[in-house]
Amino acid sequence: MKYITLMNDRSDVKTDKRARSTVRDVATLAGVSEISVSRVMRNAPNISDKLRDKVMEAANALSYTPNRVAGALKNQSSNLVAVVLPSMSNEVFSSVLDGIESVLNDQGLHAVLGLSEYDADRELRVIRELLSWSPMGIILTGLHHRDPIPGMIAQLDIPVVQIMDIEGAPIGSAVGISHSAAAVTAADHLYDKGYRKIGYIGAWSERPERSRARRLAFEARLEERGALLVASLIAEERSSAMVGARATETLRRQHPDIDCIFFANDDLALGGLFHALSAGIDVPGELGLLGFNGIEIGKATPIPLSSIETPRFEMGREAAKLLLSSKDDGNRVMDLSFKISDGKTV
């Protein structure tokens, strides 16, 4: 076996004006070593002002931007944060993402997004792909994840924060609310307001399963108090006001004795409210309506929507903060509180 070794002829450095410049180019122009350029760009300690000035001048002249890909390869870690959400067509998750980005972007970090579409296989695939970018951390939705996933993350030894739910066994840290506590609060609130024949409306076959857990806890609490969950209607379509309106009409037709409805989310609840307004149903006298999430628009309706307000933006914010500080903090569970909004529909 014989190979001709091709020597690395770098005499052509920077002859092509279009190619982006590298540490090498900056170093050559500034008359210093490459590592010095690297140090200046990263604000490493122990750099003389003279060196810094030389380097910065050359860097500006060449409008040099460090190549993060190379840096990440060397460091085995990047300034990317993997964010895996179930869906983007739901104001809950865009708010969460907003919260995440509000922290990350100020630190020069960026989210790489993956959507699971509520599908476990897809989630696994997406997580695998995102992890191949050596993110400095990962944010997942929910606490349940298929089996190779926790191991894959452990192997990289990066911080994990799971959002939305805190009831269960988190892989790393968790930021969210107790959905069963929210359900109990909702049940108690409705019971205390005097409602006894209560209905429930959900959608999209109860994805995510958090909403199912919430419904079951709600039902259990009602029984405990001695009230009745007359019926649950879970629509097959995705949540929307229209679906909520239709479901409300259907539920009331099937169970005319229902005096109050708890909805899986505010889109559905607003639909219920709009139906009631159109049909001339007295809210909250004849029919009480309680939503979940506390979205902005519900505050402006003719009768402001009563809802369980959840801190979606804060969830994202705190998750990102926890991720950044988790070197020293270790794994933590953060229970963000919810509250009943001061609406007028119950």
Added chain:
Amino acid sequence: MKYITLMNDRSDVKTDKRARSTVRDVATLAGVSEISVSRVMRNAPNISDKLRDKVMEAANALSYTPNRVAGALKNQSSNLVAVVLPSMSNEVFSSVLDGIESVLNDQGLHAVLGLSEYDADRELRVIRELLSWSPMGIILTGLHHRDPIPGMIAQLDIPVVQIMDIEGAPIGSAVGISHSAAAVTAADHLYDKGYRKIGYIGAWSERPERSRARRLAFEARLEERGALLVASLIAEERSSAMVGARATETLRRQHPDIDCIFFANDDLALGGLFHALSAGIDVPGELGLLGFNGIEIGKATPIPLSSIETPRFEMGREAAKLLLSSKDDGNRVMDLSFKISDGKTV
């Protein structure tokens, strides 16, 4: 100068079970060369079945995942797409992002997100950071971008798609609607319905400036037709139904003769509608209301909201598609159509 050369002793390969495996580990286990592993993993041509099987077996045994960072460094290009949006707290952009991801995630591509918060300096910074990841393409919002930006992108020679607007000089391809045409359509529609004393409500000091352009085109068209834009009220807060409701009340108090209001977006318009419902104003007889965007919830209100429906999800979808196909396509401008929704508020 004398340096001792440290020889590269690789006898310790794979002694640490926690480290993720590499091509080298797979190659060793399979008894083939590293490049062969690489070829199999990438489905390169001219691979014998025997080799493929050996490699796949070893890869599975080690649960090997290729390191994208290394691949991107060598290739000078990644499977990341830089996406720069102004904000995430606006359903318009989450829909757009949803559309983008619906195309990307099926191709194993991922969006790296940056938010400009409607700030040009911040946008520049974010774009610079995202470009340092050698994305395979970039999606920007709007057509106007500060000066180093077009050059920076040209230097990398990657496809650009600009979304939302198509009126101007795009850097690469553009996908969006003509906001001036939308404004004309709105003006004509209102005029044809008989409205003559028309008002306008915007928010947040008219960010983005697209909405300003739309307002001006709207005003111009009204004049052309001989109707009057009685007044414009631009709130300082961000858009929300609450702000829309208050602005509507204010505008009508200041200008009782207004018979119709065109809103910068549906959040504001819904607020207007809610105010009218509460105040017992006859819509559309006493007051017409026209929104912009056509969000889902407006279809379910007691009086369905009339609005200019814009294809936000499709914008994202088409932008992503265009990006992926733009090797052969070159730069294109894609005018997605809008339409007046069949609401009942005008």
Added chain:
DNA sequence: CTTCTAATTGTTATCGATGTCAATTGTAAT
């Protein structure tokens, strides 16, 4: 003016995957 430590700058090797070109194997035709 030495001597010694601290501060600063530099050299080399490395992260992991892959393009380039060389080497080898397989296959068919003579």
Added chain:
DNA sequence: ATTACAATTGACATCGATAACAATTAGAAG
């Protein structure tokens, strides 16, 4: 069996930045 050529596999260098360590310089102390 030999030659010619295609299919397959492999060795090496490389992408750009940076950790680890070496070397140099500056500054303080004697």
